[in-house]
Amino acid sequence: MKQVFGKTKVLSANPTHYCPGCDHGIVHRLIAETLEELEVADKAIGIAPVGCSVFAYDYFNIDFNQAAHGRAPAVATGIKRTRPDSIVFTYQGDGDLAAIGTAEIIHAANRGENITVVFINNGIYGMTGGQMAPTTLVGMKTQTSPYGRDAATMGSPIRVSEIIATLESPAYVTRVTVNTIANQMKAKKAIKNAFTLQKEKKGFSFVEVVCICPTNWGKKPTDAHKWLAENMLPVFPLGTFKDIHGIEKA
Amino acid sequence: MAKVLMKGNEALGEAAILAGCRYYFGYPITPQSELPAYLAKRLPQVDGVFVQAESEVSAINMVYGAASAGARVMTSSSSPGISLKQEGISYIAGAELPCLIVNVMRGGPGLGNINPSQSDYWQATRGGGHGDYRTLVMAPNSVQEMADFTLAAFEYADRFRNPVLMLSDGVLGQMMEPVVMPSPKDYDIDSKKWALGYTGKDKTARNLCTSIFMGQEELEEHNWSLYQKYQVITDFFKANKELAVEEYLCDDAEIILVGYGIISRILKTVVEKCRKRGIKAGLVRPKVLWPFPSEIISKLADKASKFLVVEMSYGQMVEDVKLAVEGKKPVYFFGRTGGAVPSDFEILNEVDKIVRPD
Numbered sequence: 001m002k003q004v005f006g007k008t009k010v011l012s013a014n015p016t017h018y019c020p021g022c023d024h025g026i027v028h029r030l031i032a033e034t035l036e037e038l039e040v041a042d043k044a045i046g047i048a049p050v051g052c053s054v055f056a057y058d059y060f061n062i063d064f065n066q067a068a069h070g071r072a073p074a075v076a077t078g079i080k081r082t083r084p085d086s087i088v089f090t091y092q093g094d095g096d097l098a099a100i101g102t103a104e105i106i107h108a109a110n111r112g113e114n115i116t117v118v119f120i121n122n123g124i125y126g127m128t129g130g131q132m133a134p135t136t137l138v139g140m141k142t143q144t145s146p147y148g149r150d151a152a153t154m155g156s157p158i159r160v161s162e163i164i165a166t167l168e169s170p171a172y173v174t175r176v177t178v179n180t181i182a183n184q185m186k187a188k189k190a191i192k193n194a195f196t197l198q199k200e201k202k203g204f205s206f207v208e209v210v211c212i213c214p215t216n217w218g219k220k221p222t223d224a225h226k227w228l229a230e231n232m233l234p235v236f237p238l239g240t241f242k243d244i245h246g247i248e249k250a
Numbered sequence: 251m252a253k254v255l256m257k258g259n260e261a262l263g264e265a266a267i268l269a270g271c272r273y274y275f276g277y278p279i280t281p282q283s284e285l286p287a288y289l290a291k292r293l294p295q296v297d298g299v300f301v302q303a304e305s306e307v308s309a310i311n312m313v314y315g316a317a318s319a320g321a322r323v324m325t326s327s328s329s330p331g332i333s334l335k336q337e338g339i340s341y342i343a344g345a346e347l348p349c350l351i352v353n354v355m356r357g358g359p360g361l362g363n364i365n366p367s368q369s370d371y372w373q374a375t376r377g378g379g380h381g382d383y384r385t386l387v388m389a390p391n392s393v394q395e396m397a398d399f400t401l402a403a404f405e406y407a408d409r410f411r412n413p414v415l416m417l418s419d420g421v422l423g424q425m426m427e428p429v430v431m432p433s434p435k436d437y438d439i440d441s442k443k444w445a446l447g448y449t450g451k452d453k454t455a456r457n458l459c460t461s462i463f464m465g466q467e468e469l470e471e472h473n474w475s476l477y478q479k480y481q482v483i484t485d486f487f488k489a490n491k492e493l494a495v496e497e498y499l500c501d502d503a504e505i506i507l508v509g510y511g512i513i514s515r516i517l518k519t520v521v522e523k524c525r526k527r528g529i530k531a532g533l534v535r536p537k538v539l540w541p542f543p544s545e546i547i548s549k550l551a552d553k554a555s556k557f558l559v560v561e562m563s564y565g566q567m568v569e570d571v572k573l574a575v576e577g578k579k580p581v582y583f584f585g586r587t588g589g590a591v592p593s594d595f596e597i598l599n600e601v602d603k604i605v606r607p608d
């Protein structure tokens with residue numbers, strides 16, 4: 001029988017601790033497949049954040065650093081400056097990247113660090129039990145916005161990709177999602193573009209992935225993916241905001 | 251090598267390069283600015299990397315990253331900035347990474363002022379950040395030692411896989427003195443086989459840098475191994491007394507003055523003036539503040555009858571001296587803050603009050 005699909009050897013054999021139906025696992029696979037296809041796994045260094053993906057290092061067979069909450073882009077800067085030929089990426093949630101780590105991501109992007117950032121926007125603090133994130137939709141109920149997010153006092157969802165795209169230095173800024181197989185394939189393409197640019201030393205690449213957190217959204221994974229399409233995507237439109245080398249057309 | 255006239259901060263910077271340090275990450279703050287200014291010029295000349303970070307928080311995390319990738323790396327700041335670095339220092343200690351952190355102390359609390367001070371002793375020697383960890387703390391007292399201690403600091407950091415903190419102050423950082431630069435050391439990044447990105451043929455498994463140990467047993471085991479390492483560091487300095495302390499005229503001393511850093515230079519003058527007046531004074535100067543040279547001070551407490559600790563704070567190291575003396579003899583204290591550097595005359599007055607109480 002002809003094998004048409006297999007698990008990449010860049011993923012480890014460890015069972016993940018993610019909730020059933022969580023998108024983290026899908027994005028891990030897309031990254032791992034990309035590292036294998038680009039033949040860079042042996043020189044790849046990942047940086048795990050603080051958040052549900054804190055143990056990401058257990059699921060990849062590559063060198064890994066575990067950073068403090070929000071600081072992954074600074075840690076990546078230190079690693080990449082030391083080992084410019086390695087392939088360095090951070091994997092960060094929305095609390096990590098868009099709240100406590102806002103300064104680190106903006107400035108790493110603005111310096112044009114030759115790294116890749118994969119940003120998991122699930123609109124919530126997953127790990128700590130479902131508190132409001134900077135990306136939580138207006139009206140959405142969370143543990144710390146029990147009456148719904150009130151834009152007047154809690155602000156509105158931050159669109160990080162759009163902000164990063166206003167900077168001169170970043171090479172590639174795009175937003176994808178993984179709610180359908182077709183979208184997973186597009187997300188894979190975006191992640192591959194990002195790592196390809198890094199491999200070619202063409203600068204900072206940023207891939208935002210709009211994801212679900214079925215557990216803290218209180219929804220079944222299938223319902224959550226539907227809810228994402230109807231509610232998250234109008235606020236976080238998919239698309240590419242910056243592509244200075246035209247890699248998507250290449 | 252010939253003697254050159256240099257500022258303390260610059261001597262430290264040049265010594266870092268001689269030690270093989272090629273990576274500096276920092277954020278501007280007075281009174282340490284000469285150090286990053288010097289390295290911003292020098293590092294590109296030796297294929298090194300200088301990054302002005304967006305904050306001290308980012309700078310220390312860049313250090314964490316670079317150290318995890320095997321670099322000889324440093325950062326520097328002054329008191330308020332060192333407070334911001336504490337979370338990162340805790341991670342670096344937890345992940346057992348070597349690096350140099352320089353604190354050119356200024357007055358606090360809060361924004362305080364930019365004058366020299368010694369009020370970060372507790373923060374430096376008690377960890378500063380969260381968790382059960384220690385940093386090795388060195389306290390130079392001259393421009394020459396700013397250079398020499400820097401070379402030693404990188405060696406200790408690598409040898410013990412531990413962050414080393416250089417506790418300097420605004421006077422030492424900015425004063426000029428003649429200095430003979432130490433000889434350069436070779437540094438090979440591939441000597442650290444545990445480093446991320448190490449690609450040697452002998453690499454059999456992937457490398458991981460982390461400070462998270464979720465299981466209770468796992469973390470207890472990790473903390474125990476850290477504790478044992480701290481014992482090794484302590485024993486090292488016990489066995490190499492000359493690296494840990496300077497003793498001056500202590501053999502027959504009745505009163506022993508204790509001070510570190512710039513204060514110890516003034517105390518030496520005070521001891522000499524005391525001797526001229528017939529007061530048998532001596533000086534103990536810790537060069538390493540953690541591990542504290544308790545044993546040496548404890549032994550001196552069997553002979554001398556009194557101690558006077560002088561600091562540019564309202565009394566921090568004095569607690570370690572009291573712990574070492576164990577109540578065997580009285581321990582007096584004199585301190586000034588806010589940038590006031592006590593004069594030899596003021597301290598002499600204090601000695602007089604203690605030895606001639608009438």
Ligand SMILES: Cc1ncc(C[n+]2csc(CCOP(=O)(O)OP(=O)(O)O)c2C)c(N)n1
Pocket residue numbers: 050051052053069092093094095096097120122124125126127128133213
């Ligand atoms: C300095 C610090 N503050 C707070 C926390 C607690 N904390 C752990 S995870 C987390 C939120 C993570 O949310 P996010 O980045 O959105 O990741 P997710 O779990 O949703 O994937 C917080 C606040 C911490 N570990 N460190």
Ligand code: SF4
Pocket residue numbers: 017018019021022023024052122126127212213214215216
């Ligand atoms: S809490 Fe949410 S983000 Fe975290 S693993 Fe569960 S579903 Fe995924």
Ligand SMILES: [Mg+2]
Pocket residue numbers: 093094095120121122123124125126133
């Ligand atoms: Mg989240």
